Amino acid sequence: MNQRAHIHQLSAQIREEALRLGFSGTGIAPAGRLPEEKRFTGWLEQGFHGDMRYLERQAQKRLDPRHVLANARSLIVLAVNYYTGERPVERPMQGRISRYSWGFDYHSIMDGRLKSLLEFIQVMEPSAQGICYSDIGPIMEKVWGARTSLGWMGKHTNLISRSLGSWFFIGVILLDLELDYDTGENDFCGTCRRCIDACPTGAIMAPYVLDARRCISYLTIELRGPIPRPLRSLIGSRIFGCDDCQEACPWNRFAIKASEKRFYAGEEDRMPDLAPLVRITPVEFKRRFRHSPIWRATRDGFVRNVVVALGNSGRIEAVSPLQEALQDPSPLVRSHAAWALGRIAIEVTAPVLDAARSKEEDPAVLEEIQVALGTY
Ligand code: B12
Ligand code: SF4
Numbered sequence: 514m515n516q517r518a519h520i521h522q523l524s525a526q527i528r529e530e531a532l533r534l535g536f537s538g539t540g541i542a543p544a545g546r547l548p549e550e551k552r553f554t555g556w557l558e559q560g561f562h563g564d565m566r567y568l569e570r571q572a573q574k575r576l577d578p579r580h581v582l583a584n585a586r587s588l589i590v591l592a593v594n595y596y597t598g599e600r601p602v603e604r605p606m607q608g609r610i611s612r613y614s615w616g617f618d619y620h621s622i623m624d625g626r627l628k629s630l631l632e633f634i635q636v637m638e639p640s641a642q643g644i645c646y647s648d649i650g651p652i653m654e655k656v657w658g659a660r661t662s663l664g665w666m667g668k669h670t671n672l673i674s675r676s677l678g679s680w681f682f683i684g685v686i687l688l689d690l691e692l693d694y695d696t697g698e699n700d701f702c703g704t705c706r707r708c709i710d711a712c713p714t715g716a717i718m719a720p721y722v723l724d725a726r727r728c729i730s731y732l733t734i735e736l737r738g739p740i741p742r743p744l745r746s747l748i749g750s751r752i753f754g755c756d757d758c759q760e761a762c763p764w765n766r767f768a769i770k771a772s773e774k775r776f777y778a779g780e781e782d783r784m785p786d787l788a789p790l791v792r793i794t795p796v797e798f799k800r801r802f803r804h805s806p807i808w809r810a811t812r813d814g815f816v817r818n819v820v821v822a823l824g825n826s827g828r829i830e831a832v833s834p835l836q837e838a839l840q841d842p843s844p845l846v847r848s849h850a851a852w853a854l855g856r857i858a859i860e861v862t863a864p865v866l867d868a869a870r871s872k873e874e875d876p877a878v879l880e881e882i883q884v885a886l887g888t889y
């Protein structure tokens with residue numbers, strides 16, 4: 514068999530094996546320097562990445578995967594569908610969790626499948642070298658996905674596939690072998706701007722440009738410190754991530770249900786009751802969320818989000834759990850609890866805030882109490 518025919522056959526076998534392993538789609542692109550360099554550095558210069566310093570570090574690796582694997586020739590980009598069908602609804606005193614974190618942590622599912630696919634390739638080509646990543650590696654997964662037939666970058670900046678919509682995870686295998694390459698997908702956003710209009714915080718500054726500092730996903734997952742005060746009320750009942758731009762996207766009407774059973778979850782994992790979550794201890798947080806993407810938010814960050822959602826409920830039933838949160842060991846939780854109490858009928862919450870003021874020693878919490886009482 515000549516070299517071209519061999520490459521063609523190997524590429525077809527890889528795609529077939531990927532399907533067998535449970536991947537929902539495969540794209541293949543030649544490795545090289547990304548022409549999106551200016552967009553990426555410009556985005557960083559504007560500070561749109563907020564505290565996600567890891568995006569600045571290793572920028573060269575992000576721009577050229579050959580800085581990750583010296584002899585890289587191909588990137589295999591793989592999708593795993595996580596759409597499970599249920600529609601998110603608003604219910605009083607319940608929090609909303611974004612779809613991608615309803616079930617089992619995708620990182621370990623992706624890692625297992627990517628490693629199996631790499632092993633398969635190494636059985637076919639024993640000298641092949643490769644590296645697998647999903648999410649945490651220094652690879653711009655969406656940008657690479659958009660260079661294959663998998664999909665295009667939507668205006669909300671997620672990768673969309675014509676057959677899957679955008680509810681899928683991405684993983685990549687960097688490989689030092691030449692393969693058959695895709696031609697890429699067209700952009701099917703057209704004149705639509707539903708995602709931009711649906712964003713509660715105006716985080717999509719322009720088509721294809723996200724200011725992560727305003728994105729609820731960043732604020733509730735990545736941000737370790739206080740959520741900027743003007744953005745808190747816009748977060749509503751979202752306690753981990755946000756899906757509004759993708760829920761609004763017409764391409765998600767074509768979403769089909771995931772075959773991976775571990776992504777399916779009961780109501781308590783999709784929209785948990787807020788009040789008990791205020792009391793969650795670090796040990797309980799670990800027990801409950803160790804195998805969930807929610808683990809990333811940390812216990813204090815997650816309870817901070819719960820407290821903000823309780824404040825946004827505006828309901829009297831939220832006062833009692835918020836009163837408990839005002840005693841939390843974490844100043845981050847206490848300061849957001851003070852803010853949240855200030856959102857609920859002040860004639861009810863003022864005595865609670867006053868009592869906390871007399872005992873509180875942390876300056877940031879004291880400031881929030883005074884702002885809530887209108888005395889700052
Ligand atoms: C950092 C990060 C975030 C940040 C920043 C998001 C972002 N849009 O970049 C935050 C915390 C906000 C975030 C949120 C989410 N994330 Co995230 N995140 C990542 C991560 C780790 C890196 C992405 C990155 O490098 N961003 C930096 C910017 C600069 O890159 P970029 O968006 O690719 O931007 C370039 C393009 O937009 C490009 N561009 C392309 N075409 C065009 C056209 C024009 C005209 C212009 C101007 C620019 C442009 O220019 C930009 C600069 O290079 C990836 C995993 C990975 N390693 O890639 C997951 C990843 C992107 N996240 C993912 C998911 C699921 C989410 C959420 C849906 C989670 C949730 N439900 O809350 C949200 C979606 C929010 C949104 N609207 O994008 C998935 C996306 C899957 C998919 N189908 O696209 C990934 C790939 C993880 C995974 N392995 O599955 N995330
Ligand atoms: S995830 Fe939510 S906050 Fe972020 S861009 Fe989409 S709609 Fe806006």
Ligand code: SF4
Nearest residue numbers: 667668702705708762
């Ligand atoms: S909502 Fe419209 S503009 Fe936004 S990603 Fe979907 S098709 Fe593109």
